[in-house]
Amino acid sequence: MHLTVEPRVLYFGTPVVLLSTSNEDGSANLAPMSSAWWVDRSCMLGLDETSQTTKNLIESRECVLNLASSDLAGAVDRLALLTGSRVVPDHKLRKGYRYEPDKFKAAGLTETASERVRPPRVAQCPVHLEAVVDRVHPFGEADSGLVAVEVRVVRVHVEESLLVPGNRRHIDADRWDPLIMKFCELYGDSRNVHPSRLASAWGLGRSGA
Numbered sequence: 001m002h003l004t005v006e007p008r009v010l011y012f013g014t015p016v017v018l019l020s021t022s023n024e025d026g027s028a029n030l031a032p033m034s035s036a037w038w039v040d041r042s043c044m045l046g047l048d049e050t051s052q053t054t055k056n057l058i059e060s061r062e063c064v065l066n067l068a069s070s071d072l073a074g075a076v077d078r079l080a081l082l083t084g085s086r087v088v089p090d091h092k093l094r095k096g097y098r099y100e101p102d103k104f105k106a107a108g109l110t111e112t113a114s115e116r117v118r119p120p121r122v123a124q125c126p127v128h129l130e131a132v133v134d135r136v137h138p139f140g141e142a143d144s145g146l147v148a149v150e151v152r153v154v155r156v157h158v159e160e161s162l163l164v165p166g167n168r169r170h171i172d173a174d175r176w177d178p179l180i181m182k183f184c185e186l187y188g189d190s191r192n193v194h195p196s197r198l199a200s201a202w203g204l205g206r207s208g209a
């Protein structure tokens with residue numbers, strides 16, 4: 001039997017991306033996000049328009065999509081309640097977010113240079129997609145505060161151990177264990193791999209409280 005329900009979020013499960021962008025002063029910002037999907041060489045990123053990441057994407061038109069494997073759940077969670085915005089927006093202040101200028105350090109992650117764009121890659125992520133911004137679309141209702149940023153991948157780096165041996169065109173799905181955000185919880189291999197600060201802050205934990 002199906003019930004008609006009113007879920008608070010419709011996040012049924014998408015891979016976690018650590019999005020690196022360049023701030024105005026050339027330093028790097030890094031933010032976890034999960035509203036991402038790919039078709040061909042393009043990717044659509046669903047973003048809060050008040051995020052530093054969104055501002056950087058609109059201004060610098062470049063980013064790196066660093067795909068997190070499930071063993072990086074702790075690092076992702078350390079970034080959950082941080083923002084690169086010096087002035088923390090009210091809706092984030094109320095949830096306990098704070099300004100952090102060095103998110104790589106805060107997460108315990110390492111910057112490595114990109115080849116085609118300025119923002120750095122995250123060394124610990126097994127997949128790096130260097131990308132440029134093609135278009136920024138309004139998203140959702142008129143006052144949603146959301147945008148959909150369409151990016152085009154210009155370079156792909158994959159940890160060698162994920163490849164079918166000797167084949168640079170084929171990633172072995174069995175070897176790729178993406179970190180998945182289901183509702184606001186963190187899963188890998190379909191197991192809840194780490195408590196989620198995001199879920200606690202937004203009152204969207206597994207208890208449904």
Ligand SMILES: Cc1cc2nc3c(=O)[nH]c(=O)nc-3n(C[C@H](O)[C@H](O)[C@H](O)COP(=O)(O)O)c2cc1C
Pocket residue numbers: 016029030031032033034035036046047048050051052053054076077079080081082083084085097181198
């Ligand atoms: C696992 C996870 C997934 C997230 N997914 C998104 C998302 O898809 N879109 C978004 O705008 N924010 C998402 N967030 C929230 C951002 O990370 C948060 O707004 C952060 O403060 C942005 O940092 P910035 O202001 O430095 O860009 C997610 C957070 C976590 C922990």
